[in-house]
Amino acid sequence: MDNQFAQRATIGSEGRLAQLFGGQLGNQGIKFSAGNPDPNSFPTDRMGTAINSVLHQTGNQLFEYQTVVGPNSLRTQLAKRMEKTADIATSADQILLTAGGQQALDLVGKLLLNPGDEVAVEAPTYVGALAAFDQYEPTYYDIELADDGLDIDQLERTLRQHPHIKLLYTVPDFHNPTGITMSIDKRQRLVQLADQYDFYILEDTPYRDLSYVGSPLPAIKSFDRAGRVIFISSFSKILMPGLRLGWVTASPTIVNKLRQLKETNDLESPALMLAAVDEFMKTNDLDHHIATLLPSYHQRLTTMIDALDEMMPKSVHFTRPTGGFFIWVTLPTGFNAADILDQVVIPQAQVSYVPGRVFYAHQNVTNTFRLNFSGVEPTEIITGVTRLTNVLIPLLSQPTTFKAAAPVKSTVQNHH
Amino acid sequence: MDNQFAQRATIGSEGRLAQLFGGQLGNQGIKFSAGNPDPNSFPTDRMGTAINSVLHQTGNQLFEYQTVVGPNSLRTQLAKRMEKTADIATSADQILLTAGGQQALDLVGKLLLNPGDEVAVEAPTYVGALAAFDQYEPTYYDIELADDGLDIDQLERTLRQHPHIKLLYTVPDFHNPTGITMSIDKRQRLVQLADQYDFYILEDTPYRDLSYVGSPLPAIKSFDRAGRVIFISSFSKILMPGLRLGWVTASPTIVNKLRQLKETNDLESPALMLAAVDEFMKTNDLDHHIATLLPSYHQRLTTMIDALDEMMPKSVHFTRPTGGFFIWVTLPTGFNAADILDQVVIPQAQVSYVPGRVFYAHQNVTNTFRLNFSGVEPTEIITGVTRLTNVLIPLLSQPTTFKAAAPVKSTVQNHH
Structure with a gap:
């Protein structure tokens, strides 16, 4: 019967989102593939206080239909x-x-x-x-x-x-x-x-x-x-x-x-979560909380850019953001970032990134990848970029390996 | 631009679910229109304990992407x-x-x-x-x-x-x-x-x-x-x-x-809610909790059936469930339950029910309505059914009023 699924459910049946989760890294793995905020920055205790406060104030009503x-x-x-x-x-x-x-x-x-x-x-x-x-x-x-x-x-x-x-x-x-x-x-x-x-x-x-x-x-x-x-x-x-x-x-x-x-x-969304965030924003300054996040993320960003500047070969281009979580890397035309990840970067460098293909509507560009810096400690960033570039440099100098059958071109204009 | 919405978003544009919320009842109102469990039955304190337990056990990780x-x-x-x-x-x-x-x-x-x-x-x-x-x-x-x-x-x-x-x-x-x-x-x-x-x-x-x-x-x-x-x-x-x-x-x-x-x-769903229910089921017997709900709901059900048996005219049919939250009422052919609700039952009896039309795929049956008993105290059930039948009885004996233009027939075979 399973051929009876609706048309919409058979499109991109591998699941675009599933492609975000790459191969397995060992204990020494450094994950540039995630898109996560730093859990050490979470105000979990204060959110717990907000949760208990609304549980106490609202009681049973918090668990009714809203x-x-x-x-x-x-x-x-x-x-x-x-x-x-x-x-x-x-x-x-x-x-x-x-x-x-x-x-x-x-x-x-x-x-x-x-x-x-x-x-x-x-x-x-x-x-x-x-x-x-x-x-x-x-x-x-x-x-x-x-x-x-x-x-x-x-x-x-x-x-x-x-x-x-x-x-x-x-x-x-x-x-x-x-x-x-x-x-x-x-x-x-x-x-x-x-x-x-x-x-x-x-x-x-x-x-x-x-x-x-x-x-x-x-x-x-x-x-x-x-x-x-x-x-x-x-x-x-x-x-x-x-x-x-x-x-x-x-x-x-x-x-x-x-x-x-x-x-x-x-x-509707769960009333407890909505009420807790409402209470959190009343009893905490969200903008102050955000301000406390910035120095650490900024340090991770500059650490990654400095490491890429120092170690990445000139033929590789990358963006220089001033915020957010990600840097975007473009390999020379024809190199396939997904194959390189699976066959070289994960096994030899124990580093992960997200191959760029999945971010294109037509999944037609293969020489790009996404690096996350927000979730990785600065020392790990340096180690990870070192390991990554150590395996990329020899590979990029052998132009016949890991090239896609039909050369494709990145559609992004990047800085070096 | 708003004529540019997708076809699917223009179907039943009033919104079927919106029709569940009827007119306004005053302070003396008795709401048979809801579909809610009894909030007094909620194990809110024990759920609070489960929530605090998982907050304590899991900490920041509970608020990461899962x-x-x-x-x-x-x-x-x-x-x-x-x-x-x-x-x-x-x-x-x-x-x-x-x-x-x-x-x-x-x-x-x-x-x-x-x-x-x-x-x-x-x-x-x-x-x-x-x-x-x-x-x-x-x-x-x-x-x-x-x-x-x-x-x-x-x-x-x-x-x-x-x-x-x-x-x-x-x-x-x-x-x-x-x-x-x-x-x-x-x-x-x-x-x-x-x-x-x-x-x-x-x-x-x-x-x-x-x-x-x-x-x-x-x-x-x-x-x-x-x-x-x-x-x-x-x-x-x-x-x-x-x-x-x-x-x-x-x-x-x-x-x-x-x-x-x-x-x-x-x-994904919020990890806190999933973890809390997991913990609740580990530290409480869910089936015992359900067993504690049954006597009160059973009493409300029998109270409503007894009241309907006693007071509802013979021309009105209703179901006799042995569980759940609802009784279904069928008026004689041709009467419009929605018009009767708005023009008579809410203003004169301060009672609400859900007119049945919205529960039909083709919204083509108008002489039925849904009564909820689970959310109403037994004494209120008796008062509500009394008030409801007091206004229905004279109305049903005047066959020209509140009849739909084209007679429609309930498609449900009910008991009296």
Whole structure:
């Protein structure tokens, strides 16, 4: 019977997300493949206090059915914070609380995408968004990334050719997987293009507060006058991913529809988690907590960039982010990062990264990979980059090995 | 732009689930419209203990990213319990933990249903399942309910006419909204028909342990040899709905696919809630807890049946469940339960019920309604039924009022 699955469930049947989990590393392994915040930074005791406080205050009612909208008080705090940190004018009733950013991505795909609908995505882009959208069977158009964000001229050419593009998905701040940030100028031009060509913008911002040099830029949503920007964020990177708590702000019409779709999806998120985060934000300064995270992540970032600068051969390019969790590496044309990982890097260097293929809508680029620095101690970063470059250098000087059958080219313009 | 929503998001745009929440009741209101367990039965203190215990044991790791599968220990406990209480042979790796039963319904719809795929449903059936399936745009076939479960002869006739039916959805135990339980004989015949006509059975069992007279029957899944029965249950009614925790057991192929779809949906459920329920089940006897619920719910059920027997006019029919949360009422042909609720029952009697229309796939039956007894104290049940019948009796004797323009007939065969 199992050939009777729906079409959507047979697409990318290996599972894009499953590809994030690479081969097994031994005890001496150094994992640059994760995308995790540092668990040592978690305010677990204070969250425990918040949990006990709401258990004590609310009792049985905390475990009854609630409504899908969740606590007004939490949404009010989020609305005020978005105004302060992202220049977004919104209100509690224009916010939907979601099961992490991932549920928000899925709900937006469900709301907007008929099979075949045209979606513009960065190439590369966040794999979880592609996994969510894949199920709604869109047609993807790749937009390349420059150092200051997506190539807006290429986007405009693509829009001229495909004027029915309905949605553009972007991670404008410390982009996953590349770490690239979109300039203010491009944010404004993007909204102008959306007005001109009438498409939605999905602005996904899990890393926007993790800026290690200077302040975050105003959100794309802050330039939106027509209600066409859907802004998603999450507590996963700035507080703790296990909370499974994200949020969306968008026009009232869109938020209403997303609310109905969430209700159909899971009725509501667990009241205890929502109440605990609400209480945490009332009794702790979230922005102060975020500020305490930055020095350590900044140190890890600079440690990795310095190590790459020192050790990586000149033919290998990598990005130089100023925030977030990731650095993006591009090997010379033709080298296959997945084969190199499995056959050389894991067995010989006991280091892991995520081969870049999975971050492309069409999975058609093979010479790139993602390095995570946020979850690895500085000394381990140095050791890991040393081991990685020690096996990469001889390999890259033997141009016939590990080349893909048909040469493919990275679509990202990277720094060295 | 808002006319650009996907087709699936414009179906039943009022939202089936929204229709469950009726008009406003005053202070003296008696709510038979809810579907809630009694919050006074919640083991909130013991769950608080379990939460603190796992916070203490696991610390920061509890708030890291986990994997979508969730704790093996909880799935092992569930597998053992299903074997004991439902005759289902399963194992931890054939169980997916979900965000309540609702997420499981949505994931199964997503896995199986292409637009236009044929689905057989009980008429009436659980509104949350219809809301989930609606999004995948199936073609529904109604199967009527007899006192001992769905009309299996009608199902067979429907299958002969529509041999491509892919899925049958049923709530076999103390059905929502009718309270009807499917006989063992019908459970066996249903699996035989599924083998013969090659369709999946989705067995949804949130109420199966809430049997007030005798033991629950073996699950339909217990007769399944071909791996075509997908069994869903939930902690919402037997423990607490605010946990937002349900589970699915099915064939390895199906569970694997559902796991991928859940990952795409929300990555994973909050580890704290999963660990807390795991710990609760280790340190408390869940079946003993359920046993403590039964006397009070049984008393509420008999109180409501006695009150209806005593006060309801003979022209009104109602079911006589032996478990669950609901009694289903059928007015004489032609009366519109929704209009009567809004115009008479709420304003004059300050009582609410759920008009039955929303529980039909085609929303084509208007003379039925659902009464909840589990959430209402016995004295309130008597007061509520008294007030309800006091306004219904004169109304039913005036046959021209509140009749639908075109007479419609209930498709449920009820007792008086």
